[in-house]
Amino acid sequence: MIDVQTKTFAELVSFDASNMGVSAHDTHATTVLALRFKDGVLMLADRRATMGNLIMFDHAEKVFELDDEMLIAISGSFAKSVEVCRFLKHSFKYYRRVTLNELSVKGKLQEISRTLAQNAPAAMQGIGLFIPIVAAYDRETGDFSVHFFDAAGAVFQNGAYACAGSGSERIRGVFEYIARTQGPWESKTLKATLKEGLQMLEIAADLDSATGGFSKVLPVAKVLTAKGVDLASDEELAESIKTLSR
Numbered sequence: 001m002i003d004v005q006t007k008t009f010a011e012l013v014s015f016d017a018s019n020m021g022v023s024a025h026d027t028h029a030t031t032v033l034a035l036r037f038k039d040g041v042l043m044l045a046d047r048r049a050t051m052g053n054l055i056m057f058d059h060a061e062k063v064f065e066l067d068d069e070m071l072i073a074i075s076g077s078f079a080k081s082v083e084v085c086r087f088l089k090h091s092f093k094y095y096r097r098v099t100l101n102e103l104s105v106k107g108k109l110q111e112i113s114r115t116l117a118q119n120a121p122a123a124m125q126g127i128g129l130f131i132p133i134v135a136a137y138d139r140e141t142g143d144f145s146v147h148f149f150d151a152a153g154a155v156f157q158n159g160a161y162a163c164a165g166s167g168s169e170r171i172r173g174v175f176e177y178i179a180r181t182q183g184p185w186e187s188k189t190l191k192a193t194l195k196e197g198l199q200m201l202e203i204a205a206d207l208d209s210a211t212g213g214f215s216k217v218l219p220v221a222k223v224l225t226a227k228g229v230d231l232a233s234d235e236e237l238a239e240s241i242k243t244l245s246r
Helices: 076-098 105-124 167-182 189-208 234-242
Strands: 032-037 040-045 049-051 053-059 063-067 071-076 128-137 143-149 155-157 161-164 220-225 229-230
Touching: 032 071, 032 128, 032 143, 032 167, 032 189, 040 063, 040 189, 053 128, 053 234, 063 076, 063 155, 071 076, 071 105, 071 161, 071 189, 071 220, 076 105, 076 128, 105 128, 105 155, 105 220, 128 220, 143 161, 161 167, 167 189, 167 234, 189 220, 189 234
Parallel strands: none
Antiparallel strands: 032 040, 032 161, 040 220, 049 053, 063 071, 071 128, 128 143, 143 155, 220 229
16 A cells, blocks of 8 residues: 655645745835624734835735635735745645545634744744734624634634734724623624724824825725625725715
8 A cells, every 4th residue: 555645735836835035125015904793703904014114015805715714914024924924725625626625714814823823933023024913704603703813813803893914902892891881792783883993094104104194095994704805996995985084
């Protein structure tokens, strides 16, 4: 009997996640957030990428589809996080094609955690630190979930909201305040959730110079539902922004 050693996707493509350090002059993404609503999860992100006190780019993409049932938003080292998201997307696809089964939500989260843990030594030196947040839909149970991580790869679940990035510290308590005064996030419509999310993103932009506002470029807004992932149109965003209290 021939013993065939099964290789991981990372081994097949020679991906070394333990040696992903980048220059100290790395370009960074800033504020991202995820919010539950009654039919799914909304993810929002500003478009600014910075390097120190320089604004490098105002059209950065920070929300990615890993598959039809998982969205990931990135903050921190832009180059590294984009590369990791690309790797994870192909890794999930590889698993699906090899096993003819979908990787479970728990398995996907473990893969993300493992990638972060392998990057921890470099992150501790301030090289290539990035923190993602994740929105997931479990097709077997019909449940939506929101997850956030630390730099060492630990994963935490919050069923209603998550945020990351430099501007997130300015708005972290607002999520709970809205839930306590207006009712659970899971009971809100997408329209109401989008308005609240944009309001918080604008507050973050006012209080954090690394977070881009709305005056120049509209933010990214993607919606995860049982039907898959949709991108909110510029018209929807512009209409919602008009209703904000300023």
